[in-house]
Amino acid sequence: xKHLLSLEKLPRQDVELILAAxxxxxxxxxxxxxxxAGQTWALLFTKSSTRTRVSFEVGIRELGGGVLxxxxxxxxxxxxxxxxxxxxxxxxxxxGAVIRTFAQSDVEEFAQYARIPTINALTDEEHPCQILxxxxxxxxxxxxISGRRVVFVGDGACNVALSWIxxxxxxxxxxxxxxxxxFQPPADxxxxxxxxxxxTEDIRGAAEGADLLYTDVWVSMGKEAESAERLRDLxxxxxxxxxxxxxxxxxxxxxxxxxxxxxxxxxxxFEARAQTIFDQAENRLHCQKAILDWVVT
Ligand code: CP
Ligand code: NVA
Numbered sequence: 001x002k003h004l005l006s007l008e009k010l011p012r013q014d015v016e017l018i019l020a021a022x023x024x025x026x027x028x029x030x031x032x033x034x035x036x037a038g039q040t041w042a043l044l045f046t047k048s049s050t051r052t053r054v055s056f057e058v059g060i061r062e063l064g065g066g067v068l069x070x071x072x073x074x075x076x077x078x079x080x081x082x083x084x085x086x087x088x089x090x091x092x093x094x095x096g097a098v099i100r101t102f103a104q105s106d107v108e109e110f111a112q113y114a115r116i117p118t119i120n121a122l123t124d125e126e127h128p129c130q131i132l133x134x135x136x137x138x139x140x141x142x143x144x145i146s147g148r149r150v151v152f153v154g155d156g157a158c159n160v161a162l163s164w165i166x167x168x169x170x171x172x173x174x175x176x177x178x179x180x181x182x183f184q185p186p187a188d189x190x191x192x193x194x195x196x197x198x199x200t201e202d203i204r205g206a207a208e209g210a211d212l213l214y215t216d217v218w219v220s221m222g223k224e225a226e227s228a229e230r231l232r233d234l235x236x237x238x239x240x241x242x243x244x245x246x247x248x249x250x251x252x253x254x255x256x257x258x259x260x261x262x263x264x265x266x267x268x269x270f271e272a273r274a275q276t277i278f279d280q281a282e283n284r285l286h287c288q289k290a291i292l293d294w295v296v297t
Contacts, residue, residue, distance in 0.1 A: 002295045003111045003118045006104070007128040007166040008192065014294065015132065015170060021290035022136045022283065029062070029286070035293055036065030039095035044086075044110075045121070046072035046101040047221045051257060052121045052129065055284040056098050056292075063292055065095075072101070087113035096295065102222055117295040124159060124222060130256050131163040133287035135171065137280040138212055141252060146172040148211040151247070153178045153203060154237050154264045155230070157185050160216040160256050169195025178206035180233050203237055210247035214254045215239050215264040231263070240266040254280050 004010065041060045043053060053069065060067040072078050077086050083106050090097060091114035099107050099118060104125040111118035120128055138145050150168070152161050156179030165185055168175040174196045177184060184199045200206050207213060218234040219227050239253060253265075253273040257280075261267040270277070 001115065001117060002297070004128055004291055004295055005107055005111060005118065005120045006126045007131060007163045007170070008126070010128065010170075012170045015135075015167070018132055018287070018290045018294050019136050019139065021293055022133070022287040023140070025289040025293070026283070026286040033063045035063040036060060036095075036296065038065075039296075040066040040068065040093075041096040041098065041292075042068050042070055042090055042094045043098045043121070044070045044072060044075070044077070044090075044101075045099070046077075047122065049100055049121070051281055051284050052098075052100060052288075055288045056119075056121065059285055059288040059292060063289060065292075068094075083109050084113040086110070090114055091116050096292075119291060119295060122159060124220075126163045126166070127159045127256070128163050129284070129288060129291060130160060131167050132291065133283045134164075134214070134254060134256065134280060135167060136287050137254065137276070137283045138252060140283070141276070141279075142211065142250070145212075147174075149174045149176065149209055150212045150214060151176045151178060151206050151210040153206070153213065153215045153239055153243070154234060155179065155183045155216065155218055155220065156199060157183050158216055158220045161185060162189055164214070165189055165193045165195075165197060168197055169193050174198070176200065176206040176210070178203040179237060182233060183230075183237075203243065204246060207243050207246040210251050212252050212254060213239050213244065213247055214256075216256050217258065217260055218263050234264075238264055238266060240269050244269060252276050257281055 057067050087110040096117040098121045100121040102124050104123040107120045150173055156177035177199045218230050255277050
């Protein structure tokens with residue numbers, strides 16, 4: 001039985017398989033598929049979502065499966081039923097689960113007890129499906145990411161940044177994280193990941209020679225109580241026209257979305273790079289289908 005719980009635990013060979021399958025899914029979109037025929041999958045979400053929810057719901061249907069969306073606040077989970085009990089019930093009724101929640105340990109516990117393929121659709125620690133789609137998008141436009149310089153700007157300790165960190169050593173690209181000291185990734189994550197990763201407060205130095213400038217929201221879901229402090233501390237860690245000038249002339253600018261203009265990216269840069277950013281969002285669908293195909297193989 002396979003799961004996609006983190007990029008940290010996903011072997012390079014499987015990353016490569018999913019990336020190749022994403023291209024195939026994109027090329028073959030519209031052709032009927034019975035890959036998940038006879039299966040019902042559940043999306044169990046504790047946090048908001050547009051892209052991840054829609055791409056999984058559409059993706060499961062396009063692969064011939066049935067899908068049901070369960071908001072944790074409406075399920076008994078929201079009233080305190082333990083994850084491991086929810087998992088044992090769902091495991092007897094459905095064929096796979098896609099989970100978005102807070103603790104990484106909850107997704108892992110669900111997979112352990114449900115004993116059905118389980119996919120991490122974002123936790124506080126990782127967003128593996130996002131980074132697979134991001135790398136697919138980069139490679140689709142610019143060729144192999146190996147040997148390239150990826151620069152993440154903003155909250156370097158958030159889930160998206162951490163999944164980039166785990167991807168870097170695996171796929172052999174340089175990753176620079178430009179963030180205030182307090183928002184740099186934990187030392188333990190950097191040690192576990194290995195690879196060529198530089199963490200710095202010097203955003204301009206980091207952006208020099210970048211092949212890809214990437215950012216994410218300053219206030220991730222669950223961190224709303226820290227909003228004022230984050231907006232103050234992260235001010236200046238923005239992708240804007242001046243920063244883009246320091247990157248390579250053909251550098252891409254990407255954003256996992258949702259985007260907050262005037263915070264992590266300025267309006268002009270966002271709109272100038274909208275084609276790439278919305279291709280990136282569309283690729284979530286093709287990549288989710290590749291992940292579903294991989295996880296049931
Ligand atoms: N990027 C991303 O995961 O978007 P949603 O929160 O809308 O799913
Ligand atoms: N870091 C963001 C990603 C949103 C897709 C969050 O967790 O809210």
